[in-house]
Amino acid sequence: MVSETSDERVRSVSRLSRLLSRPELGAAAGTVLVFVFFAITAGGSGLFSAKGIINFLEVSAQLGILAAPVALLMIAGEFDLSVGSMIGFAGILIAIPSVFWGWPIWLSLLFTFAVCGGIGALNGLAVVRTGLPSFIVTLGSLFMLRGLTLGLTRGISGRTQVSGVHELALHDPLNSLFSGQVFSGLIAWLADIGLIGKRADGLPSISGIPVSIVWWIVLTLACTWLLTRSRFGNWIFAAGGEANAARNLGVPVARTKITLFVMTALAAALFAAIQVLVTGSADTLRGTQKEFEAIIAVVIGGTLLTGGYGSAIGAMFGALIFGVVQMGIFYTGIDTDWFKLFMGAMMVIAVLFNSYVRNRAMRSR
Amino acid sequence: MAEPYVELKSVSKYFGSVVALKDVSFDVCPGEVHCLLGDNGAGKSTLIKTLSGVYTPDEGEIRVQGKPTRFASPADTRNSGIATVYQDLALVPLMSVARNFFLGREPMRKFGPISQFDADFANRTAYDELSAMGIQLRDPEQPVGTLSGGERQCLAIARAVYFGAKVLILDEPTSALGVHQASVVLKLIVQSKARGIGVIFISHNVHHAYVVGDRFTLLKRGRSTGTYAKGEITRDQLLNLMAGGKELVDLEQELAKSARNGSA
Numbered sequence: 001m002v003s004e005t006s007d008e009r010v011r012s013v014s015r016l017s018r019l020l021s022r023p024e025l026g027a028a029a030g031t032v033l034v035f036v037f038f039a040i041t042a043g044g045s046g047l048f049s050a051k052g053i054i055n056f057l058e059v060s061a062q063l064g065i066l067a068a069p070v071a072l073l074m075i076a077g078e079f080d081l082s083v084g085s086m087i088g089f090a091g092i093l094i095a096i097p098s099v100f101w102g103w104p105i106w107l108s109l110l111f112t113f114a115v116c117g118g119i120g121a122l123n124g125l126a127v128v129r130t131g132l133p134s135f136i137v138t139l140g141s142l143f144m145l146r147g148l149t150l151g152l153t154r155g156i157s158g159r160t161q162v163s164g165v166h167e168l169a170l171h172d173p174l175n176s177l178f179s180g181q182v183f184s185g186l187i188a189w190l191a192d193i194g195l196i197g198k199r200a201d202g203l204p205s206i207s208g209i210p211v212s213i214v215w216w217i218v219l220t221l222a223c224t225w226l227l228t229r230s231r232f233g234n235w236i237f238a239a240g241g242e243a244n245a246a247r248n249l250g251v252p253v254a255r256t257k258i259t260l261f262v263m264t265a266l267a268a269a270l271f272a273a274i275q276v277l278v279t280g281s282a283d284t285l286r287g288t289q290k291e292f293e294a295i296i297a298v299v300i301g302g303t304l305l306t307g308g309y310g311s312a313i314g315a316m317f318g319a320l321i322f323g324v325v326q327m328g329i330f331y332t333g334i335d336t337d338w339f340k341l342f343m344g345a346m347m348v349i350a351v352l353f354n355s356y357v358r359n360r361a362m363r364s365r
Numbered sequence: 366m367a368e369p370y371v372e373l374k375s376v377s378k379y380f381g382s383v384v385a386l387k388d389v390s391f392d393v394c395p396g397e398v399h400c401l402l403g404d405n406g407a408g409k410s411t412l413i414k415t416l417s418g419v420y421t422p423d424e425g426e427i428r429v430q431g432k433p434t435r436f437a438s439p440a441d442t443r444n445s446g447i448a449t450v451y452q453d454l455a456l457v458p459l460m461s462v463a464r465n466f467f468l469g470r471e472p473m474r475k476f477g478p479i480s481q482f483d484a485d486f487a488n489r490t491a492y493d494e495l496s497a498m499g500i501q502l503r504d505p506e507q508p509v510g511t512l513s514g515g516e517r518q519c520l521a522i523a524r525a526v527y528f529g530a531k532v533l534i535l536d537e538p539t540s541a542l543g544v545h546q547a548s549v550v551l552k553l554i555v556q557s558k559a560r561g562i563g564v565i566f567i568s569h570n571v572h573h574a575y576v577v578g579d580r581f582t583l584l585k586r587g588r589s590t591g592t593y594a595k596g597e598i599t600r601d602q603l604l605n606l607m608a609g610g611k612e613l614v615d616l617e618q619e620l621a622k623s624a625r626n627g628s629a
Contacts, residue, residue, distance in 0.1 A: 225481075228482075229481040229482055229484075230481055230482060231471040231473065231482060233482070234460075234464055234467075234468060234471055234482060237457065237459070237460050237464070238457050238460065238468055238469075241457035241458065241459045241460055242456070242457040242458065244453065244455075245453065245454070245455040245456055245457055245468075246455075246457065246468065246469070248439075248451070248455040249455050249468050249469035249470075250440065250469040250470075251468065251469045304459075308457065308459040308460075309459045
């Protein structure tokens with residue numbers, strides 16, 4: 001029997017080097033960078049006033065609601081390009097029954113979530129059964145859903161926009177779940193003690209936290225828990241990392257992927273519910289390109305395009321960067337035409353940085 | 366001699382007109398290493414897949430602990446204590462050692478109504494099981510991709526043993542490894558044997574097989590050319606029995622002849 005000798009190659013892994021191999025590291029660093037950049041260039045413009053912060057957080061929140069489940073799906077090795085069209089489709093599904101057929105808003109909402117979840121399941125089934133790349137399958141869904149949305153809306157209403165949801169939703173039991181604000185009391189108190197500025201009429205400059213921001217944080221935390229602390233999370237990583245190995249060990253890879261397609265579809269429906277109830281209208285073009293924005297946020301967040309590695313917290317940072325840059329460019333007075341150039345470049349840099357971090361994680365230690 | 370844990374009796378398997386296995390008998394006892402040798406296409410894969418429940422034999426029977434058995438599926442086979450470690454090892458490189466160890470059989474801990482993955486238990490158990498097998502992990506949370514080939518092989522074997530394997534089927538566990546790594550795996554095979562596990566060691570490397578094997582069965586074109594105990598046969602005899610022994614001698618002579626002709 002060989003006596004227990006410690007391997008001379010053993011060295012304790014420092015907290016720092018473990019931190020450096022986290023997937024969300026790049027996005028966290030990027031977030032700091034972007035904040036510093038705009039603090040310098042747009043410091044006095046109001047971007048970082050209470051109102052400015054709420055403005056960019058609201059942009060980030062909407063994207064972040066999509067990005068969290070999209071991150072899980074991408075970690076499982078699949079894409080969902082249909083989420084953008086799903087937003088437009090879901091918006092119409094909420095608006096038309098209520099405005100034209102007299103359904104109460106809550107019923108339209110439940111109906112929308114059910115239908116979108118079903119379409120998500122169909123997307124997943126099509127991918128799992130055919131074995132075709134989800135990129136192609138959901139690219140088909142992207143076009144089909146947009147076409148269906150346009151055809152249905154024009155066929156029923158004669159226009160491409162349905163308005164008049166506001167009045168109907170006013171007293172609906174589910175209205176406050178998707179629109180309106182929370183923590184008004186807290187905000188008023190913060191204004192009283194001087195942490196938040198007041199308007200000329202003595203009211204706080206913001207009246208509360210938009211509920212979409214709460215959804216964003218709750219969804220991100222839920223997805224993070226799922227990914228890192230649940231059995232399902234283990235299956236997500238395995239399905240994206242090495243689907244065959246996972247299957248051989250009894251992991252239900254197909255069921256895992258289908259569930260995630262349902263989740264991205266439901267997130268799109270949630271996005272639409274918030275948008276329709278806040279703006280009071282639905283439009284057939286809503287959500288255009290959101291599928292790509294979500295992927296950008298997820299990739300900036302450190303998730304690998306090939307699956308098997310990533311994080312939902314990272315996607316939150318990705319969405320935050322998106323919101324700050326979009327509003328920051330507006331506040332600094334740069335022509336907003338430059339926004340997409342900036343985000344595209346940001347994503348490419350993030351991909352390069354993340355592949356460096358991942359190689360480091362796989363090699364060192 | 367001990368009672369065999371699993372036994373194939375005169376098993377044949379046909380794929381259309383192709384005879385993959387013909388009248389092959391094979392068994393393994395607890396605490397024994399039985400090597401299955403043969404060239405590519407000799408029927409080794411078919412035999413493994415029959416033993417692990419992927420194929421059902423067309424003729425003959427399988428006995429587990431003396432009882433005739435029909436495996437319904439690979440999972441069914443696994444439940445009766447027969448674990449197959451395939452060449453791809455069923456590991457996910459980007460996931461941690463501990464998460465790989467428990468993949469598909471995650472330990473859960475309850476916090477009131479919610480139950481979550483018990484990472485502490487997984488880390489501790491993976492670390493302990495591997496160090497019991499002589500593999501010192503630097504960190505149970507390091508990705509499997511950072512392990513060497515031999516360490517990965519050991520992880521897959523340790524996992525099968527931990528989850529109650531009585532018989533291990535190892536498909537070419539040393540073929541892709543360097544000398545040092547292969548010896549680590551061979552040591553692990555001896556250790557599993559010492560724990561009373563029956564090991565079926567598939568290889569075409571006679572040198573590796575001869576070191577750890579107790580018995581040797583040679584397959585040639587789907588037929589068994591016989592089973593030999595270690596005392597009955599030398600390494601060289603085994604080498605010559607393997608397809609390739611004679612061929613290599615022939616090739617040597619042929620090359621020598623052409624070299625003479627070339628220089629003439």
